[in-house]
Amino acid sequence: LKMEKVGKKLTKELFSEAQTYAQKIVDGLNTAVSPFHSVETVKKLLKDKDFIEIKEPDKWTLVGGQKYFFTRNNTTICAFQVGESCTAGSAPPDCFKIVGCHTDSPTVRVAPISDIETQGYKEVAIQWYGGALWHTWLDRDLTFAGRVIVLNEETGKLEDKFWHHPEPILRIPNLCPHLQGMDERESLKINKEEHLRPVIATSIIDSLMDLDETGEEKKATETESKYSIEKKHLKSFLALMAEGIGAKVENIVDFELSMVDTNKSCIMGLHKEFISSGRLDNMLSSLCATHALLEVSQEKLLDQSVNLIYLFDHEEIGSLSAQGADGSIVNDSLQRIYASFNEGNIDAGYKQALRNSMVISADMAHAIHPNYQHKHQSKHCPKLHQGIVLKSNCNQRYTTDSVSSAIIREICSRVDVPLQDFIVKQDIPCGSTIGPALSANTGIKTVDIGAPQLAMHSCREMCGTTDAYYYHKLFASFFKNLREVSSTLLD
Numbered sequence: 001l002k003m004e005k006v007g008k009k010l011t012k013e014l015f016s017e018a019q020t021y022a023q024k025i026v027d028g029l030n031t032a033v034s035p036f037h038s039v040e041t042v043k044k045l046l047k048d049k050d051f052i053e054i055k056e057p058d059k060w061t062l063v064g065g066q067k068y069f070f071t072r073n074n075t076t077i078c079a080f081q082v083g084e085s086c087t088a089g090s091a092p093p094d095c096f097k098i099v100g101c102h103t104d105s106p107t108v109r110v111a112p113i114s115d116i117e118t119q120g121y122k123e124v125a126i127q128w129y130g131g132a133l134w135h136t137w138l139d140r141d142l143t144f145a146g147r148v149i150v151l152n153e154e155t156g157k158l159e160d161k162f163w164h165h166p167e168p169i170l171r172i173p174n175l176c177p178h179l180q181g182m183d184e185r186e187s188l189k190i191n192k193e194e195h196l197r198p199v200i201a202t203s204i205i206d207s208l209m210d211l212d213e214t215g216e217e218k219k220a221t222e223t224e225s226k227y228s229i230e231k232k233h234l235k236s237f238l239a240l241m242a243e244g245i246g247a248k249v250e251n252i253v254d255f256e257l258s259m260v261d262t263n264k265s266c267i268m269g270l271h272k273e274f275i276s277s278g279r280l281d282n283m284l285s286s287l288c289a290t291h292a293l294l295e296v297s298q299e300k301l302l303d304q305s306v307n308l309i310y311l312f313d314h315e316e317i318g319s320l321s322a323q324g325a326d327g328s329i330v331n332d333s334l335q336r337i338y339a340s341f342n343e344g345n346i347d348a349g350y351k352q353a354l355r356n357s358m359v360i361s362a363d364m365a366h367a368i369h370p371n372y373q374h375k376h377q378s379k380h381c382p383k384l385h386q387g388i389v390l391k392s393n394c395n396q397r398y399t400t401d402s403v404s405s406a407i408i409r410e411i412c413s414r415v416d417v418p419l420q421d422f423i424v425k426q427d428i429p430c431g432s433t434i435g436p437a438l439s440a441n442t443g444i445k446t447v448d449i450g451a452p453q454l455a456m457h458s459c460r461e462m463c464g465t466t467d468a469y470y471y472h473k474l475f476a477s478f479f480k481n482l483r484e485v486s487s488t489l490l491d
């Protein structure tokens with residue numbers, strides 16, 4: 001086994017530790033089925049370790065040594081641990097150590113008016129979200145997950161509820177080869193308007209269910225509800241949703257639902273060395289970053305720094321939104337944390353603190369594919385179980401430069417985490433991450449890294465178990481060692 005110089009040799013003991021950790025990741029992936037559920041999953045982990053929930057509309061009075069989190073839109077979450085030496089009025093934070101990841105993944109979402117009847121089928125009108133490998137959504141047993149807004153009859157207030165139906169209820173069927181011409185068989189072309197609509201029922205059975213005991217069609221007793229939701233979506237689908245969230249159909253105001261594979265995330269392979277799951281991009285990074293913060297925050301942070309994770313929504317569609325990485329949330333919150341220890345003021349000390357800070361932009365990376373080797377630049381071929389990928393692109397699609405890479409190499413060497421270098425092949429356009437937006441908007445030195453995986457943006461992706469373990473160790477080392485490692489490099 002050829003390894004990079006940094007990092008110790010992969011042993012059976014290390015692999016077995018990684019297997020135990022990978023099971024924690026799989027458990028998290030199985031509950032993080034939509035951005036809302038991802039934030040819920042992380043929130044629960046934070047609350048279990050005594051992180052205090054704060055809200056953006058409230059005044060923040062933070063205390064040194066404490067641990068906090070807040071959410072925006074319930075799809076972006078930020079958690080942080082404040083150093084013990086931060087004191088109100090005299091010692092505001094002097095360094096922010098930030099790991100940024102994302103909670104969203106490419107998927108198919110329900111349209112605002114979704115009820116479609118075609119040739120005896122009940123279908124659901126959709127909108128596509130992000131750039132998935134759309135054909136991988138075909139012939140899967142799918143369900144819905146997301147947010148439903150309902151009117152609480154007793155209080156008269158609108159509330160949001162999260163819904164994830166556990167059973168398969170949707171399917172986007174392939175067209176059999178017998179009904180395709182020769183050229184269609186050779187190249188599967190998906191028209192996103194015509195071919196991604198899932199079937200949810202047959203009209204004949206759906207209307208059968210609408211008959212009462214005497215075989216008469218149930219009287220359309222309900223007059224139109226306040227929000228007219230029943231005019232837009234299939235009645236039996238709304239009934240299922242209402243049951244799932246414990247509300248009445250007529251009180252459903254609106255919803256944002258994504259399609260999710262019901263096939264559970266799992267560990268697989270001859271030696272159980274793969275994690276197979278939807279949403280590895282980027283819940284693997286998000287969960288590893290969360291676990292690292294939880295672990296590090298069990299010990300006192302003795303200086304004036306702050307350890308933070310941001311798990312953003314909307315990365316897959318460009319990050320430009322209130323809760324996206326290209327929005328105001330990072331600057332808003334860093335300023336509020338600082339000002340909370342500085343009598344509400346932002347002064348030169350804040351700008352100085354930014355110069356001592358660093359961001360890790362952590363998003364999944366492309367492992368070399370055994371059947372498409374020529375798609376990687378021959379010297380930059382990240383492999384599973386061989387370490388975290390340091391992504392470079394001198395055109396700033398990734399933020400890594402020699403300073404940020406040197407810092408990460410040293411941070412990894414302290415905990416024996418191997419690194420693998422990556423650039424994209426020069427005749428292929430490079431992907432990007434939240435890194436460039438974050439570094440441009442905050443002015444903070446940033447690095448782009450990721451765990452290697454195959455089949456990125458597929459409905460079902462795969463990665464190596466050891467890399468999840470390395471990832472978590474790298475983040476923990478970043479929180480512990482950044483200050484010492486970076487003291488003469490950042491300015």
Ligand SMILES: [Zn+2]
Nearest residue numbers: 281282363364
């Ligand atoms: Zn990603």
